[in-house]
Amino acid sequence: MRPLKIAEGIYDVGVKDWNIRDFHGYSTYMGTTYNSFLIVDDDKVVLIDTVKEPFTHQFMENIRKVIDPKKIDLIISNHAEMDHSGALPRVLHLIGEETPVYCSKMGEKALSAHFNDKKINLHVVKPGTEMKLGKRTLSFIETRMLHWPDSMFTYLKEDGILFSSDAFGQHYASHENFDDEMGEGLFEHAKKYFANILLPFAPRVEKLLESIESMGLPLNMICPDHGILWRKNPEMILERYASWARQETKEKVIIVYDTMWNSTEKMARKIVDGARSTGVEVIPMSVRNWHRSDIMTELMDSRALVLGSPTLNNGIFPTLCDVLAYMKGLKPQGKLGAAFGSYGWSGEAVKLLNKEFDTMGFERIDDGLRTLYVPDSEALQACYDYGVRIGEAVKAKS
Numbered sequence: 001m002r003p004l005k006i007a008e009g010i011y012d013v014g015v016k017d018w019n020i021r022d023f024h025g026y027s028t029y030m031g032t033t034y035n036s037f038l039i040v041d042d043d044k045v046v047l048i049d050t051v052k053e054p055f056t057h058q059f060m061e062n063i064r065k066v067i068d069p070k071k072i073d074l075i076i077s078n079h080a081e082m083d084h085s086g087a088l089p090r091v092l093h094l095i096g097e098e099t100p101v102y103c104s105k106m107g108e109k110a111l112s113a114h115f116n117d118k119k120i121n122l123h124v125v126k127p128g129t130e131m132k133l134g135k136r137t138l139s140f141i142e143t144r145m146l147h148w149p150d151s152m153f154t155y156l157k158e159d160g161i162l163f164s165s166d167a168f169g170q171h172y173a174s175h176e177n178f179d180d181e182m183g184e185g186l187f188e189h190a191k192k193y194f195a196n197i198l199l200p201f202a203p204r205v206e207k208l209l210e211s212i213e214s215m216g217l218p219l220n221m222i223c224p225d226h227g228i229l230w231r232k233n234p235e236m237i238l239e240r241y242a243s244w245a246r247q248e249t250k251e252k253v254i255i256v257y258d259t260m261w262n263s264t265e266k267m268a269r270k271i272v273d274g275a276r277s278t279g280v281e282v283i284p285m286s287v288r289n290w291h292r293s294d295i296m297t298e299l300m301d302s303r304a305l306v307l308g309s310p311t312l313n314n315g316i317f318p319t320l321c322d323v324l325a326y327m328k329g330l331k332p333q334g335k336l337g338a339a340f341g342s343y344g345w346s347g348e349a350v351k352l353l354n355k356e357f358d359t360m361g362f363e364r365i366d367d368g369l370r371t372l373y374v375p376d377s378e379a380l381q382a383c384y385d386y387g388v389r390i391g392e393a394v395k396a397k398s
Contacts, residue, residue, distance in 0.1 A: 015051050034051035038067070042135055045073050049163075051086065052083045078225070137158060146167055146204055151165050160219055161221045166224065170186070170189035177228065179231060180231065191297055203245070249335075252304075268340075271306065271383050271386055275394075311341065339353035339368035
């Protein structure tokens with residue numbers, strides 16, 4: 001990757017990570033990027049965020065293609081997570097240990113804790129603080145818990161560019177760099193990012209969007225630290241975020257299941273058929289074939305989650321436990337829940353799935369559906385009818 005000029009005197013000097021396939025349990029099957037931005041102005045040269053530590057050499061080469069790194073006057077750390085700050089100590093070693101690093105109050109704590117054996121010249125900036133660079137002016141917006149306590153945005157006033165840290169990003173690496181070079185699929189990557197990283201903080205996202213609107217900031221470009229930059233219609237990603245933050249749903253149900261001897265899968269297929277007969281969108285998702293992060297992405301705008309598990313050792317099948325542990329941490333809201341499963345001896349799985357729904361605050365459609373051993377024609381009809389009931393419940397819930 002070469003430096004990308006995004007405006008006069010402003011460059012993305014970050015790197016693309018084509019090979020990463022897992023990010024904290026999130027499937028990054030298209031890789032990711034670690035965007036970093038260099039602003040070359042009359043009086044000051046500013047670097048906004050760095051990159052993941054293993055990419056430091058490539059990162060510095062990108063900067064050298066624009067300017068001698070030693071001419072960097074200051075660094076801004078919008079986010080202390082190591083994919084954005086990992087290279088910081090080595091960068092400071094190369095450009096000067098005394099170079100000031102500006103961050104939020106919580107950023108000061110996080111960077112000090114991460115690099116406790118390094119002396120970093122940290123300076124706290126308060127929200128609303130302005131910094132003159134020459135012809136340009138930076139200001140800072142606190143975005144605590146989006147998605148770390150230290151998170152903040154940096155806004156370039158004269159150009160209308162928002163450097164948005166981890167918000168509005170995607171784990172996506174490509175040869176394209178801007179939204180107008182992409183199709184609608186870009187929003188699917190952004191949706192997955194929201195569902196798996198920002199969903200627990202949805203109320204904070206709503207307040208942030210309201211705050212940005214009240215500030216009346218002109219937004220000509222939004223530059224996140226991951227993925228594609230938004231320059232054609234930045235307001236479109238703001239609109240999507242507003243919808244996702246409200247956790248708006250449609251007439252859609254996902255049926256997530258695993259099976260031991262195909263009995264639970266047979267049940268799932270009939271439930272799918274029954275639900276589809278009501279006209280709702282239905283996505284069957286075998287956990288052997290769908291990654292937990294893709295399940296979360298589909299769940300975000302689904303009105304109902306149906307879970308199917310055989311009983312194993314008086315409990316839920318382990319693969320479903322993995323998905324549930326991940327899901328509970330992301331705190332989806334306002335969903336219907338339904339459970340089903342086959343069993344041979346005691347059949348606790350459905351009861352335990354219901355408890356999981358209660359823990360997550362889902363509205364259960366009923367107590368679930370169980371089948372002993374292999375479902376016969378009567379049991380399969382009951383599964384079909386159960387699917388119809390689920391579909392009708394989805395349509396009834398606005």
